[in-house]
Amino acid sequence: MKSNHVIRLLKTAVVAAGFSISVANAADLVVSATSQTSDDYALSVAWSNQLAKLENGNRLTVVDNGSVKGLRQLAAGRVDIAVIGAPHYLDAINHKGNFSEDPERFTKAYGELRSLFAISTSAGQYVVRDSSGIKSFAELKGRSIAIGRPGGNAGRVSSAFLEAYGLKPEDDVDTQYIDYSDAFNQMSNNRLDGTFVWGGLPQAAIDNSSRSMDLRFISPEEDSLEKFRSHITAGEHYRLKRISAQEIEQAYQGRVKADSDVYFWTFPYMFVVNTKMDDDVAYDLTKTLWSNLSDVKRTSSALNLLRLEEATTGLTAEMHPGAARYFREIGLIQ
Secondary structure (H helix, E strand, O other): OOOOOOOEOOOOOEEEOOEEEOOOOEOEEEEEEOOOOOHHHHHHHHHHHHHHOOOOOOEEEEEEOOHHHHHHHHHOOOOOEEEEEHHHHHHHHOOOHHHOOOOHHHHHHHOOEEEEEEEOOOEEEEEEEHHHOOOOHHHHOOOEEEOOOOOOHHHHHHHHHHHHOOOOEOOOEEEEOOOHHHHHHHHHOOOOOEEEEEEOOOOHHHHHHOOOOOEEEEOOOHHHHHHHHOOOOOHHHOEEEEEOHHHHHHHHOOOEEOOOOEEEEEOOEEEEEEOOOOHHHHHHHHHHHHOOHHHHHHOOHHHOOOOHHHOOOOOOOOEOHHHHHHHHHOOOOO
């Protein structure tokens, strides 16, 4: 892994069979995605592959750290691009939520970040063992559910939704902070009733687990959203996305049940960089992804909902000038 935030000026002449090739302003960058089953990870891999086809020298290495840790890694200069939810970024710069105990140098660094673009393909969703008998979010009282990895934002969001239903995390519901890959293992052994999962439709971990056990979607309802927002910082940036029972049937070929439409919670997920990133590099990175959108979407069904028109909406971090140049060129922003 190359040193981060270092733009290398390459003045190399390679002479072979009468041809010379030179590459300038090439950057080896590291992008920190949420997890290996997340949409932003799939996008980052496809993005990296598109860059590898070009001769401009820009390259991406993809790692997974979770969103909170990933942003801290970016602030510390250990990665070059991080993925963070629009509301979480506000928490970071305002020293709130999961970032309330971060050192001052990190909080200052968060304010110096800029966005390249946003995606809205991923969402928070909840599945339970069908054998548990749970059919609604309100029926989690007295049951057990994994609500996200330790230290991540998903646990805060899940807890806020439980509180919106008058359920106290840990007391009324056995809430466990474990990654959903481990949660599915515990569900298969009847040691856990359900789990939070982040991703698109279909979601790989749910799809894989549904082949060995019967699952069912449950979800908070629209009328719980206002109460939810009162239990969490930057709640106004969260929304519920309606997913029809038919869409779930098609995505999982009937292996995951939904008696009616369900709701996933979501928000714009931003790819952010340090403001010092070279404008040309930011421009090239952004253009390479979005000008090859059809090819990128073909790499993973999780990216089916990727939309160019959403790339500049809902941003809470100022856009990087290099990225803005590309979006102005194609008429997406003024």
